[in-house]
Amino acid sequence: MRARDLAVPFPAVGLDEDALTAARLMADRKLPGIVVCHGDGSPHTILPGSQVLRFVIPRYVQDDEALARVIDEQAADDMFAELAGKRVRDLLPAEERELPVVKGEDTVMEVAALMARAHSPLVAVVEDGRLLGCVTVADLLERYLPGS
C-alpha cells in the first residue's frame, strides 16, 4: 500500500489567505491545525490553532493567570477582532513547525517511520509538486493494528 492510498483530503490555506478564514476553518472542522501551502500548491508548514491564540492574546496575558481571569468579554472580543485584515503568514511563528512530507508512491511504512521520527500526527502527501492530502496517525494505526 502506498501513501496516496491512505491520504485523505485535508483543509489547506495559502500563505496570503485571510487569517480569519483560516481560523474559522479550524473551528468549523474541529481541527487542531491546518496545512499552509505556497502559491503553487506545495505544502509549506502547519498552522496550529494554538498559534492563532498566541497571536491574538497578548504575551503579558498569557503569562499572568490572574490577569487572564479578569479579561472581560468585550476585551476578549477586541483581541480576536485583531485577526481581521491579517494574512496567514502574519500568524506564523518565527520558528515554523516542520510539516513532514512524503511522495504519493512512498510506502505506508515509510510514512509511519517518518511520523514516528518527527513526532507528528500528520504527514503531507505530495504528487506533482502539489498537496494531494494528508495521512493521519489514526489512519495509520487503523491500517496496522492487529484485529483491524
Next chain:
Amino acid sequence: MRARDLAVPFPAVGLDEDALTAARLMADRKLPGIVVCHGDGSPHTILPGSQVLRFVIPRYVQDDEALARVIDEQAADDMFAELAGKRVRDLLPAEERELPVVKGEDTVMEVAALMARAHSPLVAVVEDGRLLGCVTVADLLERYLPGS
C-alpha cells in the same frame, strides 16, 4: 463562561490499561492522541499516536528510509503485534508530554491563555480531582472568533 461549560468528554485511559486498547481507541475515534489518567481518575499526561509508532517501529527503521521502504506486510504486522500484553505506561516516552490542566471554575480566557502559552491543542478540565473533559482549541476558536 467557565472551563466546565466548554469541556467535552474526551477518551481517556488508565496507566495500567492495555496498550492495544488505547491505540485502538485513537484509531476508532480518529484522534491524534488520548488522555492518560492515574488510577484515581486525575489526568496524568497525553499519549500521542506518534508515540505508539515510536514504540513499535524499531529506531533503526525510523532512521533509515531505504530500510523502511522494504519492510514487508508480515514484518509490519509483527512490529504492531508487539503491543499485545503491553500497558499504556510501557508506551510513554521517558520525557512525558505535559498536559495543561485547569479547574472547572476557571474562565475560558484562562483556558485560552494557558493553551497559547503551552502550545497545546487541548486542555484538561478537572473537577473534584477527576477529569471532567477537555477543551479543544477548535472549540475555543469557535467561542471567540468574530462572526461566530
